[in-house]
Amino acid sequence: MSTVNVQIDLNELLNGRNAQVQLSVPQLVEKVLKREEGKLTTTGAVSVLTGKYTGRSPKDKFIVNEASTADKIDWGTINQPISQQHFENLYTKVLEYLKEKEEIFIFKGFAGADPSYRLPIQVINEYAWHNLFANQLFIRPTGIESPKQDAQFTIVSAPTFKANPILDGTNSETFIIVSFEKRIVLIGGTEYAGEMKKSIFSIMNYLLPEQDILSMHCSANVGEEGDVALFFGLSGTGKTTLSADPNRKLIGDDEHGWSDNGVFNIEGGCYAKCVNLTREKEPQIFDAITFGSVLENVMIDENTSLANYNDVSLTENTRAAYPIDAIDNIMLPSIAGHPNTIVFLTADAFGVLPPISKLSKEQAMYHFLSGYTSKLAGTERGITSPEVTFSTCFGSPFLPLNATCYAEMLGEKIEKHNANVFLVNTGWTGGKYGVGQRINLSYTRAMVQAALNGELDNAETGKDDIFGLEIPLHVPGVPDDVLIPEKPWTDKEAYKTKALDLAGKFIENFKKFTNVSEEIIELGGPLV
Template sequence: MNSVSIPNKLIDLLKGNNIQIQLSVPQLVEKVLNRNEGSLTSTGAVAATTGKYTGRSPKDKYIVKEASTLDTVDWGSVNQPISEEVFSNLYNKVLSYLQEKDEVFVFKGFAGADKKHRLPIQVINEYAWHNLFAHQLFIRPTDEELLDHQAEFTVISAPNFKADPAVDGTASETFIIVSFEKRTVLIGGTEYAGEIKKSIFSIMNYLLPENGILPMHCSANVGLEGDVALFFGLSGTGKTTLSADPNRRLIGDDEHGWSPNGVFNIEGGCYAKCINLTREKEPQIFDAIRFGAVLENVVINSESRVADYDDNTLTENTRAAYPIQAIDNIVDPSIAGHPNTIIFLTADAFGVLPPISKLTKEQAMYHFLSGYTSKLAGTERGVTSPEATFSTCFGSPFLPRAATEYAEMLGKKIDEHNAKVYLVNTGWTGGEYGVGNRMKLPYTRAMVQSALEGELNNVETIKDEIFGLEIPLHVPGVPDEVLQPNKTWDNQAAYEVKAKELAAKFRENFKKFSNVPSEIEEKGGPTA
């Protein structure tokens, strides 16, 4: 990464008397409490709420249309363009706004655990609790690294600065604007801390491919013999549960890069969902929520200060942020070798995808581009039956470049390192949602374990007639009849109708990829 000078006004801001740079966790906790930004819970974590916005604001996210981004960004509804003039005007307004504050908080750190490919960053916050969040989510520098730390990208977050759309050229009071030439992210009008985390991920998704590194929205772990596994999957597919294996060490739970040297975590912490969290279900996450952790929109008992993880009064999207070192059994630093096994997770509510299938390179690229899972009836207003959901590369909101760039990189790396790729369905079997049953977790664990240990490399398979997937006929610990979805349905005609319905949805979704080599669709997609 090339060093980039900080704009003069930002230098002036950083020299101001109101700047609090690189405060420790205890200092930040004290600031949060003294400024009434949050409260202390019974475990010592800080609890804060985000008001109106309890999730990301994708319609308010922009990339500045500059000379360098004109032909490199995949412009559209995800990557909305905004002018340099709009950015410059808002930039000056936000800095003037922060200069008037009694205190502004600065965190200096890194994105990327591999020192050869890390990005020095700084995060400037109006709120102390947001700065604590950044401190826990990104990679913290040593005292020695801090001495000569030169930020190459800056996030400026001013939640209480609200844009005037009529004057400022935004769609609403909220804005998340990335300027790759100014190496700056401006965030305003939202208190949701996840915008800080995901803006850095989006930046890395743009910058890393320039150096031959594939950025990935996945979890990763490593076995006792150094074998590395990646787990891709959208919400509800079991990514966190299946990657948390007592016999394997966690590399990271959400964002990674795959370089010529291997896999590295982009972050230094975890941002875990904690709705309905219990120690029994997720002991590592539960026990990580201690002093220094940040709870976001979790309801806290006013007297006991005990967190009620079952209370969704504020949002279903309750979160906990903590450093990865709060988890036992991790790789530290968060780097490892090249992946041996790649798992794509889907929760198919149609009940027609195999519980596990082996993918060719073309099928891997097809399903990577598709990023399929299901929304279930009742999970959102208006959803009365299962709906197919497709999120390109399992992370479409964070991909500034064309999806095919990432897919092509994945295909090359699969070839180079002979990685085995599997599609694992953690959804329904024996019928669609409401008729069949959710795949038993012990079966899924057994299938994943067999894949990781190489037991499925040479196993006998049968080809699914509709999706073209190679289904293992035998998996240790799993009844043979469970492996072929058509055999689990009582009504074969109903199975075929549902399977062809989902296959049609895959094909319809894939039409948006106009520049994908035809062989990817021909060899990778449904065959019927």
């Protein structure tokens, strides 16, 4: 199938009798309720269930092996190749499947808040609630921007279409396939809406570096003096929570680009975890869940329609999708200057990393490439308890290019703009997972606040003798004993054993980076 034929088929779908194009949020909510895809909660949010797929399916994600991009993609277990023939056959079947539906829903918008680097996209959905999700998460056209602008990438999502692995070249009934040549994302067999969001992020991670822009899996905010902070980390490490600061304007909670002009949000909304959500702990997120927001897998009281954020009977990966302007304290447009402070967030299940440490440039590069954390329950299928992982650049599932491309760009920008970098452990203290306890969120907030305010720039530090990290000895609002990871452990030998175990895992993982300078390895990694 040629590119021309693909476009003809797509136009037939876009202009078909069943196409519902650019519906408003109230119209989409009406569709969701009429089609019984979800229920309305007391706040006006739409409550939906995603079936057996309550998280991403990384083993079902593919990139089409095409001549124009094959030499650029970092092929492997994350960027799995699929043949052009399999893609085109499956694409044709999905389009034919959607043509027969009574209704399909189309959203036209953008990825990238900076108009200079904006990507026009369109999203074609089988479900009205998926289109509502796209409306909330991506950037919506304003009155001066035409939604009819030709899309440069199209998502085609058909959750109820299931692949035949034998015929279609997939690993299961589920598939998330990106064709950079055809500029198509093809999704089927899963109702989890996050696949759409992360597919566009993966695409931006391919396109932006070609323009010398660093694409980043991070949240960002800006202070009253224009000081910008970035928060890197995987799902569940606190990016959304810590960046939603009432004293700082939110730029975005998950995906950003860093150009020569500064930082810009890639999205137009937030996709926050809401397990155990309360107004007391996270007021900005709690109050943002209003009319038109989408609640995924949150249990609802049948009598009162109240959301029960403490109920994780379906999954711990309960989510809320809402537009960024649902938060009062935001930066609009979602663009700011160069970062002053960069925070790497990790949820250490070993319980041995310091709650906060200041990194040298070499340590920053080492820990960025390592991307150590613990995957938390529910963020992916099959994860039921914290699982140690090294996710390069804190986002390896979404990086089509070789990781060193992103790491080198970050190193250059840190040096050029003199940014301070901190490693913050939001995981366990006083013992490993199951023995110790999660670090108090109020302490984490105090440590991050001190880093942002510059209070740690010249603070007295002590060096960790295993990881070589510089640990501030005093942080306002935090007991001194909390700062030194060994002190909360009652069994000091057990602490040392676990710390040496984790250090060994760092060293072993880093062996895969064969083209990294010896300086980064020697000055950035563990001392053992």
